[in-house]
Amino acid sequence: MEHPALVTQASLLWLIPALPLLGFVVNALFGAPLQRAFGKRLIHTVAIGAVAASFFVALYFFGRMLGADPEQRTLQETLWNLFTAGRLSVDLAFSLDPLSMTLVLVITGIGALIHLFSVGYMADEPSYWRYFGYLNLFVFAMLLLVMGDNFAVLFFGWEGVGLASYLLIAFWYSDPEKARAGMKAFVVNRIGDFGFLLGLLLLFWALGGGWVERPGLARTVEYAPVAELRPLDPAIGAADADALAPRVKGVKVGPTLSFRELHDQISVEETGVRERLLHATLWGMPVLSIVGILLFVGAMGKSAQIPLYVWLPDAMAGPTPVSALIHAATMVTAGVYMVARLSFLFALSASAMGWVALVGAATAALGASIAFFQYDIKKVLAYSTVSQLGFMFIGVGVGAYWAGTYHLLTHAFFKATLFLCAGSVILGCHHEQDMRRMGGLGRHMPLTRSAYLVACIAIAGFPVANGFYSKDEILWKAFTSDHLALFGTPTPWLGPAIYLIGIATAVGTSFYMFRSYYMTFTGPYRGGGHRHEHNEDPHAATAARHPALSASAHASDGAVHAAHGEHGGRAPVPHESPWTVTLVLLVLATGSVLTLLLGLPALWTGTSPLFERWLEPVVAKVRFREVGHELEGLFQLFGVLAAALGWLAARALYREARSPLPGRMKERFFRAWTVVYNKYYVDELYALAVVRPTIRLAALLFWIDAHLVDGLVNLVGRIARFASAISDVIDRYAVDKAVDGVAVLTRGAGRRLRRVQTGHIQTYLYGALGGALVVVLLNYLIR
Amino acid sequence: MTITLVHYLVVGALLFALGLVTVATRRNAVGVLMGVELVLNGANVNFVAFGRYGGDAVGGSVFALFVIVLAAAEAAVGLAIVLALFQTSKSIDVRQADLLRE
Numbered sequence: 068m069e070h071p072a073l074v075t076q077a078s079l080l081w082l083i084p085a086l087p088l089l090g091f092v093v094n095a096l097f098g099a100p101l102q103r104a105f106g107k108r109l110i111h112t113v114a115i116g117a118v119a120a121s122f123f124v125a126l127y128f129f130g131r132m133l134g135a136d137p138e139q140r141t142l143q144e145t146l147w148n149l150f151t152a153g154r155l156s157v158d159l160a161f162s163l164d165p166l167s168m169t170l171v172l173v174i175t176g177i178g179a180l181i182h183l184f185s186v187g188y189m190a191d192e193p194s195y196w197r198y199f200g201y202l203n204l205f206v207f208a209m210l211l212l213v214m215g216d217n218f219a220v221l222f223f224g225w226e227g228v229g230l231a232s233y234l235l236i237a238f239w240y241s242d243p244e245k246a247r248a249g250m251k252a253f254v255v256n257r258i259g260d261f262g263f264l265l266g267l268l269l270l271f272w273a274l275g276g277g278w279v280e281r282p283g284l285a286r287t288v289e290y291a292p293v294a295e296l297r298p299l300d301p302a303i304g305a306a307d308a309d310a311l312a313p314r315v316k317g318v319k320v321g322p323t324l325s326f327r328e329l330h331d332q333i334s335v336e337e338t339g340v341r342e343r344l345l346h347a348t349l350w351g352m353p354v355l356s357i358v359g360i361l362l363f364v365g366a367m368g369k370s371a372q373i374p375l376y377v378w379l380p381d382a383m384a385g386p387t388p389v390s391a392l393i394h395a396a397t398m399v400t401a402g403v404y405m406v407a408r409l410s411f412l413f414a415l416s417a418s419a420m421g422w423v424a425l426v427g428a429a430t431a432a433l434g435a436s437i438a439f440f441q442y443d444i445k446k447v448l449a450y451s452t453v454s455q456l457g458f459m460f461i462g463v464g465v466g467a468y469w470a471g472t473y474h475l476l477t478h479a480f481f482k483a484t485l486f487l488c489a490g491s492v493i494l495g496c497h498h499e500q501d502m503r504r505m506g507g508l509g510r511h512m513p514l515t516r517s518a519y520l521v522a523c524i525a526i527a528g529f530p531v532a533n534g535f536y537s538k539d540e541i542l543w544k545a546f547t548s549d550h551l552a553l554f555g556t557p558t559p560w561l562g563p564a565i566y567l568i569g570i571a572t573a574v575g576t577s578f579y580m581f582r583s584y585y586m587t588f589t590g591p592y593r594g595g596g597h598r599h600e601h602n603e604d605p606h607a608a609t610a611a612r613h614p615a616l617s618a619s620a621h622a623s624d625g626a627v628h629a630a631h632g633e634h635g636g637r638a639p640v641p642h643e644s645p646w647t648v649t650l651v652l653l654v655l656a657t658g659s660v661l662t663l664l665l666g667l668p669a670l671w672t673g674t675s676p677l678f679e680r681w682l683e684p685v686v687a688k689v690r691f692r693e694v695g696h697e698l699e700g701l702f703q704l705f706g707v708l709a710a711a712l713g714w715l716a717a718r719a720l721y722r723e724a725r726s727p728l729p730g731r732m733k734e735r736f737f738r739a740w741t742v743v744y745n746k747y748y749v750d751e752l753y754a755l756a757v758v759r760p761t762i763r764l765a766a767l768l769f770w771i772d773a774h775l776v777d778g779l780v781n782l783v784g785r786i787a788r789f790a791s792a793i794s795d796v797i798d799r800y801a802v803d804k805a806v807d808g809v810a811v812l813t814r815g816a817g818r819r820l821r822r823v824q825t826g827h828i829q830t831y832l833y834g835a836l837g838g839a840l841v842v843v844l845l846n847y848l849i850r
Numbered sequence: 851m852t853i854t855l856v857h858y859l860v861v862g863a864l865l866f867a868l869g870l871v872t873v874a875t876r877r878n879a880v881g882v883l884m885g886v887e888l889v890l891n892g893a894n895v896n897f898v899a900f901g902r903y904g905g906d907a908v909g910g911s912v913f914a915l916f917v918i919v920l921a922a923a924e925a926a927v928g929l930a931i932v933l934a935l936f937q938t939s940k941s942i943d944v945r946q947a948d949l950l951r952e
Binding site for chain 2: 824825826827829832833836
């Protein structure tokens with residue numbers, strides 16, 4: 068990390084994001100007529116083809132990367148210059164390094180599978196083309212996000228995925244509930260984005276402090292530039308900016324938005340940038356901590372961390388494959404990716420790391436506890452996602468960047484499996500999402516059941532599937548980290564404290580996942596005739612309130628029922644889903660197991676895990692406490708015990724729906740149950756503390772607008788009218804009169820002068836004589 | 851007393867002045883034309899005198915002859931105008947001939 072990164076130029080990198088963009092453009096512009104003319108087959112062929120092609124291009128580069136030396140695995144391609152401002156030059160550039168490669172493979176690979184799944188799930192959707200268009204748009208934006216070589220491209224992607232997520236959550240927009248969920252997601256994300264943007268600008272400002280003397284940034288260390296810096300000389304283009312930038316030990320210094328250049332400037336000591344950043348303060352606080360925390364606020368929004376997690380459970384209003392792709396596997400991990408990408412920055416600030424880890428741990432615990440008592444299968448998975456994202460942030464927060472990213476990868480597999488299984492179950496149960504009306508589905512849907520079970524084992528943390536390896540590594544690293552700080556003061560106890568929260572959460576995770584498994588797949592089938600009694604379904608409740616509004620939403624929902632033919636109406640029997648669905652489930656479940664090979668711990672194999680070595684060149688190194696291997700083995704045992712504990716508890720309480728205990732406990736602790744079931748009333752709290760004041764503020768502002776601003780505007784208008792009246796008077800009486808006067812004068816003069824022309828020759832002669840006389844006299848006088 | 855150039859010039863000037871007065875004051879159009887003749891002949895006296903005293907014996911006389919021819923032509927045209935004037939307004943009073951008025 069002490070030398071500039073080696074970059075290999077690679078052409079055709081742009082194909083990876085361009086292909087989904089092409090798919091989006093085709094489906095968005097021509098989708099409706101194409102679907103009418105050639106049917107849905109063409110639509111999904113285009114969409115899946117685009118993502119799959121993109122996946123294969125990514126695989127090609129993956130192969131190239133594997134063949135290269137570990138230090139030379141950064142591929143880069145600059146397409147064109149976006150803008151040059153002063154000496155800052157920003158290009159539309161893509162780069163692939165082991166970190167973004169991982170994400171690209173997950174996005175395009177799992178993305179393609181989920182596209183395939185959607186073929187079966189959305190078969191009866193009338194606006195099929197719109198769905199696949201949005202899905203491709205999302206993949207494009209997400210690829211932009213992870214492949215962007217600089218903050219600008221990343222930010223485009225960052226906003227793009229927010230947009231695509233909004234469009235897909237509110238896909239059935241005629242249902243006000245779902246449209247509102249989309250808006251909520253968008254608004255909450257915007258709040259996070261605002262923090263992200265602030266962090267970005269502050270970082271740029273603080274870096275600028277390295278080149279130019281600025282008031283406000285205390286300079287405790289004298290910065291001695293090795294090269295003569297001319298920061299204010301403006302550059303005309305990218306090449307010019309490049310030529311003007313001085314170089315210190317081969318590293319370009321000067322304002323930059325590029326990750327690599329930033330990384331190089333910070334990692335190469337001689338540039339003095341690291342010194343400057345470490346000592347820069349803003350209002351008495353270290354700038355790096357503020358930057359880290361603000362950037363993390365952005366991650367909170369995108370990756371659903373406390374306090375901005377509230378949108379994710381509501382985002383389940385979207386189609387289930389969307390939940391799997393966007394709200395479990397890819398988009399929500401953007402924040403984790405961002406922190407890992409900027410690891411060199413976060414690693415410099417112990418406080419930022421501490422906060423990231425602490426918020427991650429709190430979110431993990433909160434998400435898991437809410438998931439305990441949810442009945443909606445998608446809600447359970449949503450809160451589970453929130454919780455697992457918390458784990459990822461523990462990982463990247465304590466500095467175990469590879470572990471956090473590895474958990475991202477494993478989570479993408481097992482959570483996509485879980486969501487798609489849920490989708491399959493929902494499809495099989497004729498759009499029933501309430502687990503209380505499921506049960507016994509294992510008999511009807513064996514493939515879905517086994518996939519779900521594998522994913523449950525993975526997320527719970529049994530060593531036979533991938534989840535154990537990532538979660539265990541994260542918790543172990545959390546336990547052995549003594550470098551974290553809060554408010555600038557070192558807090559060596561924070562790591563072990565986070566470990567305790569994490570291990571307790573792991574018990575909970577195992578419990579709620581197996582609870583959902585047992586409730587869904589074992590016991591008697593409690594569904595049937597749900598059409599008459601699904602009043603508790605929020606969707607149906609809305610339908611009752613707005614019969615006209617949600618009729619079409621129901622139609623699109625219910626279209627799938629109609630497809631099931633005769634048995635769809637009276638006595639719906641759960642059935643296994645079509646092959647496109649089950650195939651995807653099995654592939655993903657297999658992936659959930661196989662990816663464990665990437666993270667086999669050093670304790671077992673003697674060498675560091677494959678994935679750690681893979682990411683080693685691109686993430687910052689953080690020093691952990693040296694602890695003996697015996698202890699690590701013991702902690703792995705703890706991890707398994709935690710999973711087993713949760714599993715046994717869930718088994719005892721929910722297996723075959725036999726135990727009366729859950730019901731009794733619910734009655735006994737009804738108050739606490741209500742609080743947790745209602746998600747600790749956080750939404751209500753936000754409504755009270757944020758939404759309502761905001762609406763009040765809006766009303767107040769409206770009042771101010773209507774009365775003060777409009778009054779002012781009217782006043783200005785009146786003043787203007789008064790002034791114009793004066794001007795009118797002046798115009799009419801002064802200017803017009805002057806103009807008329809000139810004319811009258813001219814006419815009068817003409818009338819008088821006309822008399823001169825008498826027609827009498829002798830008068831003329833007098834004139835001539837007089838004139839001659841004057842000339843003669845003048846000639847005589849002026850000699 | 852010898853007669854010098856100045857004497858001629860005085861006579862010429864007198865003739866010119868008398869002619870001018872005649873032109874300016876006469877109401878009769880024919881009188882006005884006669885005044886014009888006086889003016890022209892005043893000039894002729896000068897031409898001839900300068901011709902005689904200026905060394906070039908012929909030039910002045912030739913010029914005078916031209917002027918006489920011009921005067922004759924002018925008188926013809928003038929009398930024709932007077933005739934036309936008389937036919938339209940039954941008068942040759944120049945005060946009444948104000949058709950050239952604006």
